[in-house]
Amino acid sequence: MTTHLPGDGAWPRVRRAITTGDPALVADAVLSLDEAGRREVADGLPGHIGVARKAVTERDRRRGVWTDGEEWIEPMRVAGAGVLGGAAAVATWLYRRDFTRWRRPLDSGPLLRVIAARPPRWQADLAARLALRLRGSRAQARDDSVPLALELLRRSGAVPPDHDPLTVAWVSQPPDLEHDPLAGHLVPRLFEAEGVGRALREDNVDPPSWDSSRRTWLGALRDAVAAGRLDPEPLVDGCLSRFLRGGDATDLRFFARLHEMLAPEPSERRVPDYLRLLPASPGAVAELALRQLRGAGGLRGADLGEAVAALLFRPEGKFVRAGLTLLDRAARDAAGDLDDLAPALASAFLCESYEVRERAVRLAVKHAARFTPAGAETVREAASVLPAELAARLPEAYGAVAAEPEPADDFEPVPLPPFEPPAREPFPPPLGDLTAAYDKVGDGIVFERWLDGFVRDPSKRPRPGRGWIYERPHWCHLAEWTEALLREAADPGAEPPVRPRAGHAAECDTEAGFDRLPAPGHVSAPHYAMLMRCAEIHAALKAGALPPYLLATPTLTSGHLDPAELVARVEGYERAGAEALPADLGQALLRLPREVDPEVIDRAGKLTSEAGATLARRLAARPEPELRVDWSHANGDYTHDRQRGEHSPRLRPRIRVEPTGLALVDTLLSDPRPWTFEDHGRYMESWRLTLPSDREAVAMHLLPHLLNVWERPGYFHRYVAALFSQDGPVGEATALLIAAQVAERGRDLLLSAAAAGLLPAVECGRQLGLCLRRDVARMSDVRAILEECAERGAHREVWQIMTGLLAVYLPGPDERPHASHTQALSFAIDAARRAGARGPLPAAEEAAARKGASRFVRTARALHAQLGG
Template sequence: MTLDWETVDRRARSGDQPGVARLILQATEAERLAFAKAVEAGIKDTEPDLRWRADVDPGPAMALAVIGTAPTAARAATMLLRRQLRDSWPQIQFGRLTQIADARQLDWLGELGERLCARLPTRDVWNGDEWAFVAGVLQAGDAQPPVTEGVVRGWLARMIRPRGERMPPLTMRLRDDPYLDVLLPGVFEIDGMGADIYNATWGEGSALPRSGTRFHDAVAALVAEGRLERKTILVAVIDRLARGDKPNALRPFVLLHDELAPTVDEIAAHALDYARLLAEGPGVIATLAQRCLRTLDDTGRLDLDTLLEASRPALLRKEKTPVKAQITWLEKVARREPERAGEVFETIAAAFGHPALEIQERALTLIAKHLSTLPGDAVARIADASTILAGDLPARAAAVFGTTVVAETVPELPPYAGPAPMPAPITAAAELAEEIAVLVHDESGIRWERVLAALVTLHADGRRAELAAVLPPLLDRYQGDLTAHSWNEGAALSCLGAAITAATGLPRDHATYQRLYGAVRIAWQEGRRGDTGSDLPAGPDGVLALRVAEIAVHLNGSMMPMLVATPTQVNGSIDAEALLARLARAEAEGWQPWSFDLEQALLRLPRSTAPEVLDRAAGLTSPAGRQFAQWLAGGGLPDPVSEPFTQVGETNARGEFLWDPAVTRRMAATLRPSRDGGLRLERQLLTLDPEKHPEWAPDQFGELPGVLSMVLPHHREVAAAWAIGELAALADQDQRGNGRLLPLLAECTGPVGPALAYGLAYTFGAKQEADRAAAVDAFLVMATGTEPFAAAVGTALADLASDSAVKLNRALPALADIHRSGASAAIWELLTAALPPLLAAGHRAVSDMLELATQVAVATGARAEIPGLAETAARPGSSRQVQEAKRLFSTLSA
């Protein structure tokens, strides 16, 4: 018979896999090979997303046609990997496939399986459906799979997330799998495999295992019955732990290690590996290694040199519990081997470098207890090591060793040089095109200002032909961004597309022009962005969109030679003398700046102006010049009123919070202008009423931190109030990335109100280290200024920590970093504001804050009375909170 694509396609679209198979089987091999090109062409012409729009997925039947006609494994793999077919692999009737392969006597199914293995995904592998199909092809071709990440991930996913409600236990599935011996080693060798096991077993955020046999139980069972070699698996487990990974990814292997319960002989064989894990492994792994090494030591089979070498870095680990256990263990060893006690206690002295005073004190106390029994040279070396002790401990060490107290050197915070000047302006159309292409992907405030300034300047210089040669292709390349659509009509980028159209002389879209003209007119007449008649955002980002729309509307109506609002510094500020020069030029040349360009320029002026600039500004006579002079004489924009506002978490009818994890409250801020009238941009920028309930994962300004901060560079509290939701979500929803706004605000000026104070406090408690580092950088810059702020941040931090809106244990390392960087005086202000409410509440992390306060107090020589400290120090008992309170109280009273 003769094969034709129309018939195959019709049957495929009806889901008739048996019918397609019959057509292939009834043809001769010559007819099949001749039909291969028609199959390839037909599949290529099939829409990739047809399976989602059609009632029946045609992909499985088309895949059978590929197997039935392809001349080689390479050609078959190319077609099967096309999107139209790949998504359909799990639905292919595999019996039909092997029937066709047998009829054709194909000898390349194994090669086909190997080629498909090379393209298996390594991410988002949920249940291994693609692997299941490829495994069938390999088995049909009697081939072994390559041990690649895609293969191992697919195989593992198929094992731990099988399809079907009634499946054999995992132990049985592993035992019976033909590729167990080939692929199981890869689970231990490839990074991140443990995370797949963890997520399948426990699930995200769950401390309890799901039902069913767990991976470590199944592997241990196969070891116990001899199906897997115990030595091989134990070596693989220890090697995996030694190479490290994320905590969740290591957990299944820790459990497998515990399930295997290594004997003393097995531990001895891996003593050096366990020693390395004790020193370098994650916390839970170090504890495991410590337990194994102690077992070995208790039997007299641990070499003391190995123990001492591993102990030195282990005593500097941030986890206190294993460090305390290590010190106790070493003391026991010293008693057991008195001839080497000096070496042991010198090793214990390594704990003098631990960041926690509690650990330093424990080591010092223990050494002092045994000092009389130690050799003199060992004592001298320990005394030298004690110079790195912190807090109140140097004085105690001096009394123990009979040495002189070495005063702690407090690093000086280097002065902040101020924001950098703006980069040089763009002077060529080709450079402008390149910058716009980058802007589409990264809307930085600096880049926006350079692009707008160049677009206006190059157009005014009579270089429309150059612009017309390089800018229109951008409109085609980035249609989704630079062309107005229902989802971006008010975005600055879509307004930029209209401005490019105007600058290059392209035919303008009348509807877009009228829409932007109407938005600019409403902003002029009513001082409003957004709502009826205006698509522009009502927030600060809408100021940029308004300015771009103003350019698009007016560019060809007046030969404006330049923008006056282009900043002179990267934080958005404009030097008053530079704006004076621009307006003097406008007056001399007889042109007036556009309205919102001028208003943005005025909002960017510094808070103080040199007298000579005031005098020269008073001599300007144009409308813009007189407005500029009046603005300077009146002191510029008065600070708005910013007040804290508590948002309460939203609940359902049963009183359950709608989000998981629940956000019971979030601190925001209201804004109110402190005067009537003013600029048209002013009232909307300075009026903010947060919603009653927190927003889920807010991201209005997350991608535009520079745009936000540059609108009002000398009123940073306003920007913080608009963005407080994004900053709060870093801590209470574990979002990421929005902390980068804070260093930008730190380069700005203006009083610190509740929004910026709470914003810093939230970001100190961010889950991601990069966001916490951004808060540290911002705090350090602000500490060089003259505006008081640290006490407000401390009060906000204590408030947020009171109900765990911010996890204090996340924030404390950041505060310690600030102290070590030289801003100790500012951190002391923060701590003395935060400690009283935390002491009163008995917060569990207040002990660590007290310890940090002692270190800061010693370094700065601070003497102050902290409410509640004396009462806490006077409490009976030896809890850590009491001990740290006594330490700080003693330091402040000395």
């Protein structure tokens, strides 16, 4: 433990300077010290770290302000840099964990000043040590590691250590090749250090239009070459060596642009290296290599054959076409037979492009007489992979081509796995210990049992221990309302008046005295419905008007309420002269099953209260809401959305039904908000209990959370699966929930829906096609899942899904098809065969009628023919 010296010694003077928070004063104090004073301060510094940090915290607390509390750090660093003995100790001190902060120091002058007072060799040692500490981490991106290390290397004249992160850090700064003393050392390392290409992947010769004054590295290198400060030949060789080391397109993009900017003259010396780049380099690198080879006086002999073979083995059509052009020229220039070119020609038959294969067949026909029997055999064997119509064009010189046998389809239909919904058990009794469970009401069944117990038995309402809820202007959580109910029951009138915070006055719903409710849009509608029930019980409790029991408590664990039981409850209200609570009545109506015994309807017609009349009308004529899903803010049509420039995956759930006048019913049966806030999505596992006979309406309320993958829970699919055990028709919302989850969660959701007879397969396919259109899913993932579902017994449903998918996913007349469209058609062929499907399919027919012979068109024609077209 360090003992602070009294009086005006070295350490007290430096300590006072540190307390000011001014690094410049600390630098002045340190630079005035002699050797003994530096040792004294060096002894005191480590023990002062906690003291300095605490002093800033206490100061802020006394002032009643909040700062980042980091102003003590830079004075401490400056002091250590000026008094610690070895360069290694200073390097460690400057970046010790205690000095971690969120922003760089505003002024590095005081730190550089105390370092500059050290001997030159010491400064060079520190510069090298700081350079070797660089790692490219996020923490170092926030501190001054990089600028300090580079500045000290420049000032000390030290040779930069051979350290890849140092080179990456250097190129991550604006270039100044004319005046930077590090340029001579580090420019050659651009081609050796890992990470340089990725750091400069967005660099261009010219600066971006929005920052015309910005210097780019390509521009700086161009200017240095033009001014004669850099020799272009080592730069070209550096690019070539970097290409030969390999890497992906991102890593090599900068070097490809540099090579293009340098525009080297073709060189016979570099031909072998450029040839080595043709087979497997990223496209941009292979393209520049091919240009160089074409300009190097033309390829001949073995070099030509090597280039042809390399190009024909690449997957890109443009390189294969270039290879075929070289092959044709090589064939014309060759004096003898062409057997050496037979393997290259055969490899062109494997290309995915139909046009390339067709051109390869034309070359084979053109030069057939130039192959010996051995060369012709090589071509003939490779031709077995060609489509039948192309293989038939080969002349007799090659012999009969054995068509490749169709792959055997070992698919055998199996039954769907059984769907076993959870049993609908009698609803459990009211809770007894309300205090123990008041903060566990997030579960819908516990919530209902708690409310039931609270209303039925006033003796079971002890007040819970804590009471912070009154400090909040509105209550969004169920546990806040249940705590408030217990507190009001135990201590009537103890709740103070609501005093909304500044800026929150508009958030409270003050209708019907429910002054603690948040605004309806602040939470999801099913969540808000649960809050409404709490709020009206709270208001009734204050008014001394609690009913003897609740109407809406379910009779089954599915959330359903037996109609006869509800009639009996209303009859009991009428005998007791009790008034029904509106939200409670509304929730009770929504829990009725879809089919009701006529005798119950007749019995309800004899009720005399307003609540009884409302119930009788509901039982006699249950309204059926109209539900649909609109993608984007247009009419759900993709072409219309695209013409409006709307590409983002947005959707609007729509619920239309005649308003009832019951706020809870109208809240649940109206359009959900298409976007979500922080408190949206709470209690989602309980939503099915609010609308047990209208699962499609629950699906509508789930939709706003569907596309925000980062916001919804990882078990979201469980809420969708729970709907299969409820009642009511399914439609677009359920179809979309299943479709969007197919690629994400796998087969189980789709198989369960199919087994339950609740899969709107064609509509599911249509929604899946819209998801693909908007990049919510990828065709490769979708195909894999649908393939698995077909093998698990859903082969007929998978075909129906594909009919809906193709109708919206295939490109329109003004769109170009791509590989995923062809993949969808190819899978549809398999799906149709497995389902034994026949009959017209307009989407396939329209695609098949396109001109040309692309793979997309040929696959569409194959599907159309298979369906009997």
